[in-house]
Amino acid sequence: MRWHEAGSRKWVLVAGAAAALTMLLPTPVGLTTEGHRMLGLLVFFAISFITEALPVGASFPLVLAWIVLLGIRSPAPAIASFAHDSALFMMGALMIARVLVRRNLHQRALTLLLRVVPPRVPWLVGAIMAFGALTSAVISDHTVAALLVPVGGTLVVSAGGIRRRPQLAKLLMLSIAFSCAIGGMSTPSGGSRNVIMMAYLQDISGVQVGYRMWLTLALPITLLLTPIIGLILYHLYRPEQHDLQQIGDEALNRMDLTGPIDWRDGLTIGIFALIMLAWITVGDTYGIGLIAITGALLYIIVGLADWEEDYQHINWGIVLLYFAAISFGSALETSGAAHWLADRVMGTVQTALGMDTGVRLALSSSVFMTLFSQLMSNGPAVALVGPVALESAKLSGTSPILVGVASTLASSFAYMLIIGTPSNAIVYTSGYLEARDFLRAGFWATVASLAVMLLVIVVWWQWLGVT
Numbered sequence: 001m002r003w004h005e006a007g008s009r010k011w012v013l014v015a016g017a018a019a020a021l022t023m024l025l026p027t028p029v030g031l032t033t034e035g036h037r038m039l040g041l042l043v044f045f046a047i048s049f050i051t052e053a054l055p056v057g058a059s060f061p062l063v064l065a066w067i068v069l070l071g072i073r074s075p076a077p078a079i080a081s082f083a084h085d086s087a088l089f090m091m092g093a094l095m096i097a098r099v100l101v102r103r104n105l106h107q108r109a110l111t112l113l114l115r116v117v118p119p120r121v122p123w124l125v126g127a128i129m130a131f132g133a134l135t136s137a138v139i140s141d142h143t144v145a146a147l148l149v150p151v152g153g154t155l156v157v158s159a160g161g162i163r164r165r166p167q168l169a170k171l172l173m174l175s176i177a178f179s180c181a182i183g184g185m186s187t188p189s190g191g192s193r194n195v196i197m198m199a200y201l202q203d204i205s206g207v208q209v210g211y212r213m214w215l216t217l218a219l220p221i222t223l224l225l226t227p228i229i230g231l232i233l234y235h236l237y238r239p240e241q242h243d244l245q246q247i248g249d250e251a252l253n254r255m256d257l258t259g260p261i262d263w264r265d266g267l268t269i270g271i272f273a274l275i276m277l278a279w280i281t282v283g284d285t286y287g288i289g290l291i292a293i294t295g296a297l298l299y300i301i302v303g304l305a306d307w308e309e310d311y312q313h314i315n316w317g318i319v320l321l322y323f324a325a326i327s328f329g330s331a332l333e334t335s336g337a338a339h340w341l342a343d344r345v346m347g348t349v350q351t352a353l354g355m356d357t358g359v360r361l362a363l364s365s366s367v368f369m370t371l372f373s374q375l376m377s378n379g380p381a382v383a384l385v386g387p388v389a390l391e392s393a394k395l396s397g398t399s400p401i402l403v404g405v406a407s408t409l410a411s412s413f414a415y416m417l418i419i420g421t422p423s424n425a426i427v428y429t430s431g432y433l434e435a436r437d438f439l440r441a442g443f444w445a446t447v448a449s450l451a452v453m454l455l456v457i458v459v460w461w462q463w464l465g466v467t
Contacts, residue, residue: 009053010053011047011048011051011053012048012053012054014047014051014053015043015044015047015048015051015053016044018043018044018047019040019041019043019044020040022036022039022040022043023036023037023039023040028340028344030340030343030344031336031337031340032335032336032337034070034071034072034335034336034337035335035336035337035339035340036337037066037070037071037072037335038067038072038331038332038335038337039337039341041063041066041067041328042332042337042384044062045059045328045380045383045384046384049380049384055317057316057317057320057321058317059320059321059324059325059328060320060321060323060324062324063324063327063328063331064078064079064324064327067327067331072331072335073331073334078327078331081326081327081330081331084199084203084289084323084326085199085287085288085289085290087195087199087289087319087323087326088287088289088290088292088293089188089189089195089287089288089289089291089292090189090192090195090292090319091289091292091293091319092289092291092292092293092294092295092296093188093189093292094140094314094319095292095293095296095299095305095311095314096272096275096292096295096296096299097138097139097140097143097189098305098311098314099268099296099299099304099305100138100139100268100272101139101143102305102309103264103265103268103304105265105268105269108261108265109131109135113127113130113131114127121168121171121234121239121241122234124155124172125171125172125175125230125233125234126226126227126230128148128151128152128172128175128176128179129175129178129179129226129227129229129230130179130226131148131179132144132145132148132175132176132179132180132183133179133180133182133183133186133222133225133226134183135183136179136180136181136183136184136190136423137183137184137186137187137189137190137222138187138189138190140184140191140422141180141181141183141184141190141191141421141422141423142180142422142423142426144180144183144423145176145177145180145422145423145426145427146426148176148180149173149176149426149427149429149430152169152172152173152175152176152430152432153430153432155168155172156168156169156172156432159241160241162431162432164240165239165240165241166240166432167237167238167239167240168237168239168240168241169432169433170237170432170433170437171233171234171237171238171239172432173427173430173432173433174233174237174427174433174437174438174441175230175233176423176427177415177421177423177424177426177427177438178229178233178415178423178441178442178445179226179229179230180421180423181412181413181414181415181420181421181423181424182221182222182225182226182229182412182449183222183226184412185218185221185222185408185409185412186215186218186219186221186222187211187214187215187218187219188211188214188279188288189279191378191379191412192321192325192378192379192382193378193379193381193382193408193411193412194214194218194408196325196326196329196379196382196383196386196408197209197382197386197404197405197407197408198214199326199329200326200329200386200387200390200404201390201400201401201404201405203326203329203330203333204329204330204333204338204387204390204391204400205390205393205394205400205404207400207401208284209401209404209405210283210284210288211279211280211283211288212279212280212281212283212284214405215280216464217401217405217460217461217464217466218405218409220456220460221409221449221452221453221456224452224455224456225448225449225452228448228452229445229448229449232441232444232445232448233441233445236440236441236444237441264304267302267304268299268304271295271298271299271302271304272295274295275291275292275295278291278295279291279292296311321379321380321383324383325379325380325382325383328383329383329386329387332387332388333387333390333391338387338388338390338391339391339394339395341388341391343391343395356392356396357396357397357398358396358398358402358467359402359454359457359458359467361392361393361396361398361403362398362402362403362406362407362457363406363450363454365389365392365403365406365407365410366406366407366409366410366450366453367410367450368385368389368407369381369382369385369389369407369408369410369411370410370411370413370414370446370450372384372385372411373410373411373412373413373414373420374414374416374417374420378411378412378414378420378421381411381414382407382408382411385407386404386407386408389403389404389407390403390404399466399467401466402457402461402466402467405466406453406457409453410449410450410453412449413445413446413449413450415438415441415442415443415445415446415449416438416439416442416443416446417435417438417439417442418435418438420438420442424438
């Protein structure tokens with residue numbers, strides 16, 4: 001048995017023991033028996049997600065077995081709770097993104113951007129951050145990071161390597177990691193956490209946030225943060241070299257575009273434009289999940305996607321995580337566990353700090369989510385904390401959209417640890433960064449991100465009537 005396998009099994013046992021101990025303790029006052037059992041599942045998930053003891057796809061059978069066998073829900077409602085338009089949306093979005101990547105459209109866009117940007121470090125960093133942020137709104141952040149890391153590595157090597165240009169290397173790599181994180185917040189297709197919260201808002205709070213509304217609320221934050229975080233990184237890691245004309249040309253020559261653009265690329269872009277238009281205009285009517293699945297099917301019909309070559313390579317375990325998270329949050333709310341946690345735990349802290357209603361509640365929930373998402377990926381973080389945050393909003397009479405969307409956006413601010421986001425982990429494997437670089441730059445990026453989000457809330461969201 002390999003060491004990491006033994007370690008994973010050890011943490012599964014630890015999580016199971018902690019969950020059993022939680023359920024063996026006397027049921028707290030004000031909490032139902034079913035809610036007490038859901039707290040056990042919450043403890044198990046928290047430990048297993050932080051330690052990565054179980055593959056994410058295992059959460060689907062675990063949630064189903066837990067809520068049925070422990071009598072939290074009968075089988076039919078338990079199975080029905082997995083069927084949700086938001087989960088179908090992420091399934092279709094992953095399928096669509098796979099086609100875009102197969103046609104190499106993301107790399108073509110990056111090449112075009114590098115050709116038109118002046119060969120100076122500030123402009124290059126700005127271009128990389130803009131590309132990372134905008135592309136991560138459509139394609140998963142780890143895919144974008146995996147594309148950009150070799151580009152950044154080529155630039156560093158061409159400039160003399162990490163030993164001669166350590167500041168430049170750190171600047172480029174942190175720009176890649178952070179831009180992917182802030183870009184994923186801007187649309188529902190940017191990440192699982194957004195879709196999970198959209199489902200929670202509908203199931204727990206009875207409000208619907210569509211693609212267009214999420215884009216309207218979140219995109220201004222991404223657009224503001226992209227240059228601001230770029231300036232912060234540039235200030236912290238002033239590069240040793242500024243002129244990159246020859247270096248940029250070498251990086252472009254090394255990029256493989258697999259031939260000139262053809263009619264298949266044009267058709268791929270055209271279908272994707274129609275899908276985006278449908279999400280924005282009629283997504284609330286027909287469901288963004290149905291539109292996404294229909295778009296993926298259309299790619300198959302016209303011959304731009306092949307199930308064996310494309311869709312079999314998607315990490316379907318991530319899709320199962322979406323289904324499980326939505327069902328988990330619903331059970332946490334109906335069992336009374338979310339209400340109890342919001343009232344007794346989060347509510348106590350927020351009341352003590354005087355941040356238990358309105359914009360202050362949204363800010364305190366966002367800070368809590370930011371800290372929690374440093375310890376695990378932001379999708380599971382929103383899955384665990386989201387129902388509690390929405391219950392806090394319900395108890396205080398605050399808009400659930402304000403608290404739910406704000407706290408979900410804040411889960412993207414997990415800059416400070418390597419494990420905070422997939423893009424952080426991918427960039428770290430380049431060998432150009434140390435853990436302390438994430439902590440140093442991530443602290444200031446987190447402060448700036450929370451400040452910008454608060455500014456957008458009190459100005460833009462206030463004008464929209466969300467607050």
